[in-house]
Amino acid sequence: MALITKKPRGTEDVLPRDSYRWQFLEQLFRDEARAFGYRELRTPVFEHTNLFERGVGDTTDIVQKEMYTFLTKGGDSITLRPEGTAGACRAFLEHGLHNDPLPIKAYYLTSCYRYEKPQAGRLREFHQFGMECYGTQNPAADAELITAAANIFDRLGLKNISLEINSIGCPKCRADYHKALIAYYTRYRDSLCEDCQSRLERNPMRLLDCKVPHDHEIALNAPMMPDYLCDECKEHFDGVKAYLDANGVTYTVNPTIVRGLDYYTKTVFEFLSGDIGAQSAVCAGGRYDGLIEELGGNPMPALGFAAGIERLLLTMDAQGITIPAPSPCDIYIASMGEEAHKKASDLCNLLRRTGLYAEFDVVGRGLKAQMKYANKIGARFSMVLGDDEIANGIAKLKNMDSGEQRDLPLDGEAFIKEFTAAKLEADFNTNP
Numbered sequence: 001m002a003l004i005t006k007k008p009r010g011t012e013d014v015l016p017r018d019s020y021r022w023q024f025l026e027q028l029f030r031d032e033a034r035a036f037g038y039r040e041l042r043t044p045v046f047e048h049t050n051l052f053e054r055g056v057g058d059t060t061d062i063v064q065k066e067m068y069t070f071l072t073k074g075g076d077s078i079t080l081r082p083e084g085t086a087g088a089c090r091a092f093l094e095h096g097l098h099n100d101p102l103p104i105k106a107y108y109l110t111s112c113y114r115y116e117k118p119q120a121g122r123l124r125e126f127h128q129f130g131m132e133c134y135g136t137q138n139p140a141a142d143a144e145l146i147t148a149a150a151n152i153f154d155r156l157g158l159k160n161i162s163l164e165i166n167s168i169g170c171p172k173c174r175a176d177y178h179k180a181l182i183a184y185y186t187r188y189r190d191s192l193c194e195d196c197q198s199r200l201e202r203n204p205m206r207l208l209d210c211k212v213p214h215d216h217e218i219a220l221n222a223p224m225m226p227d228y229l230c231d232e233c234k235e236h237f238d239g240v241k242a243y244l245d246a247n248g249v250t251y252t253v254n255p256t257i258v259r260g261l262d263y264y265t266k267t268v269f270e271f272l273s274g275d276i277g278a279q280s281a282v283c284a285g286g287r288y289d290g291l292i293e294e295l296g297g298n299p300m301p302a303l304g305f306a307a308g309i310e311r312l313l314l315t316m317d318a319q320g321i322t323i324p325a326p327s328p329c330d331i332y333i334a335s336m337g338e339e340a341h342k343k344a345s346d347l348c349n350l351l352r353r354t355g356l357y358a359e360f361d362v363v364g365r366g367l368k369a370q371m372k373y374a375n376k377i378g379a380r381f382s383m384v385l386g387d388d389e390i391a392n393g394i395a396k397l398k399n400m401d402s403g404e405q406r407d408l409p410l411d412g413e414a415f416i417k418e419f420t421a422a423k424l425e426a427d428f429n430t431n432p
């Protein structure tokens with residue numbers, strides 16, 4: 001039996017000492033989403049399996065091989081979400097969001113589950129920040145969305161991230177393209193890998209995505225979608241590029257980007273990191289104008305992206321980008337004796353109510369060990385309370401950095417006022 005002290009393969013813990021890195025990224029995502037008018041959407045971690053079969057597409061690797069699907073005690077087939085888009089669309093339809101002023105803009109921060117072979121940057125439980133926009137066909141919206149992602153990477157100070165874009169057209173022009181692809185690939189059918197032989201039957205565009213060297217070489221000379229775009233799709237793609245240029249976002253057009261999910265139409269894109277090895281896509285997305293209708297709604301154009309948080313953190317590590325550490329403990333109030341312990345507890349709680357981070361001894365340590373602990377947690381100030389301090393109603397506040405000391409009254413309101421003043425003074429001296 002698996003050890004209960006070992007996490008399942010392909011999952012990761014975020015420990016208390018590291019969680020500030022996640023919180024920093026999450027706050028940056030939220031700020032960026034707000035600046036673009038996106039509000040948070042939260043959907044369940046599991047959905048009915050057929051949502052993903054219909055939404056993501058039953059010929060995709062995700063649906064064919066990677067879903068965590070199980071039967072409930074009631075006999076329903078349920079799947080842990082492998083991505084955020086299908087659930088967002090389901091919620092959009094279920095709550096009639098098309099009645100809200102368009103475009104509807106929603107973002108999410110979620111865990112996703114795919115039964116993939118774990119490797120660096122590829123997990124079975126991973127986390128996405130995603131943005132989805134409903135109700136516009138305008139290419140300015142595609143460029144706006146891509147710009148939002150680009151801004152995030154800029155704000156994080158990431159370098160060596162390239163943006164690749166493509167248009168995979170609409171069902172109309174794609175039909176001709178599929179014919180051309182099938183004609184081209186049929187000549188090589190017997191030499192293709194097993195997956196590609198099945199793709200040729202079921203999902204020919206995915207042939208371009210094959211990583212097997214022999215098949216990849218064949219893909220290089222295959223017909224490319226941009227040559228088959230209908231006038232409307234071509235005009236749309238030109239519009240996206242023009243708006244990206246206007247926004248100062250650098251990109252390259254890569255006609256082999258087809259994406260691994262079935263719902264895309266027209267614009268598709270990927271942001272690739274040059275520093276994290278094979279699993280280099282840190283963010284990907286595109287337009288999916290047919291998905292809402294596919295799931296039973298009235299036609300509703302839509303587009304979105306999702307960024308992988310773990311891969312962003314890996315990229316930041318590889319580039320030596322550090323995240324500001326959380327502010328340390330403001331004050332440690334050491335104490336000796338019953339009355340002093342109670343006073344320390346009371347003063348800490350008063351401070352905490354004003355939003356400060358205060359600690360006292362809840363372990364039962366001696367005074368020396370308490371001060372050692374105060375040093376370890378990087379307390380900026382300390383104070384020692386004993387019988388004398390309680391009797392006099394005054395204690396010495398010590399600035400742990402400069403060693404400077406001053407008397408502080410222990411009476412609640414005066415204490416808070418004078419401590420806050422001492423802290424402000426120290427803040428000013430460290431950061432004038």
Ligand code: HAM
Binds near residue numbers: 260
């Ligand atoms: P996706 O390309 O499957 O697209 O995933 C988006 C991002 O999630 C990837 O670029 C990568 O950073 C991260 N990711 C995917 N799989 C893993 C994994 N196994 N381990 C770690 N990170 C991973 C989607 O999920 C679409 N729903 C994106 C979208 C939103 N399109 C339109 N709206």
